[in-house]
Amino acid sequence: MAADWIVFWVCAPISIGSAIAMLLQRNAVHAALFLIVNLFTVAVLYLVLGAPFLFAVQIIVYAGAIMVLFLFVIMLLGVDREERLVERLRGQRTAAILLGLGVVGEVVFAIRAGVGFSTRAPAGFGAANGGGNPQALGRLLFRAYFLPFEVTSILLMVAAVAAMVLARRRERPVASAERRAQEPIEPSEPSEPSEPREEEPVG
Amino acid sequence: MRTPIAYFLVASAALFTIGSVGVLVRRNALVIFMSVELQLNAVNLALVAFSRMHGSLDGQVLAFFSMVVAAAEVVVGLAIIVSVYRRRRSADVDDVNLLKW
Structure with a gap:
């Protein structure tokens, strides 16, 4: 058993599982946390593939900076909002999942035709990684x-x-949201084209 | 390196598909954005795997550039989401229907 084999079979299922979990989370913060797990496991896969620099950049830039930015915006917009689960277009979800399965099948077929499932990478990166x-x-x-x-x-x-x-x-x-919150009695503001709708639990 | 390269490519394809299903299914603009990040990340994984397969570093450079583009895209996209939220008090993509016929 080679080490990279073990690392791959530990990290790839975690990364795919956390991606699916991200998809199924209704709360945006939980989705972001699952995405961070996914980014970390993909970073480990980079390490297995001989890209230590990208491993570091992935963790610093993606899992660090970008995800902090995401969480910052989620907190800014309000954490307690949850998505409506009503489909606006009927059958959209099933169609999306079916099309997704089609895409993954197609890509796997293309990989089998183009790369082959037994092609192993050359032994070392030595020449390129001088x-x-x-x-x-x-x-x-x-x-x-x-x-x-x-x-x-x-x-x-x-x-x-x-x-x-x-x-x-x-x-x-654009009347700023905060001003509207601070001064509830505003002298007859010109009617905005997009007045916020009443009590709609939007996510 | 005993793991065949195709395994990494299949993992990348699975991640990309999950990301695109997320873009199609979810309503929250932030989660849609996270799914786009997932797709970009899957493509990066494929690029690094191909770079390993061919024994050259060009794929890694490309993945590096794609990370930079992803960072720029996130900055602009989140600014757009914040500004839409200020107008509509909602981050739901279905509520942004001004251009809908």
């Missing part, structure tokens, strides 16, 4: 992939600016 995986990755990133790397920085900057612009409170057109 001097360690992060070093080799950095060399590749700053030589062959230098332009995409710089474009990525522009993307991140644009995303930061976009987040600030989108989340900014505009004074007139």
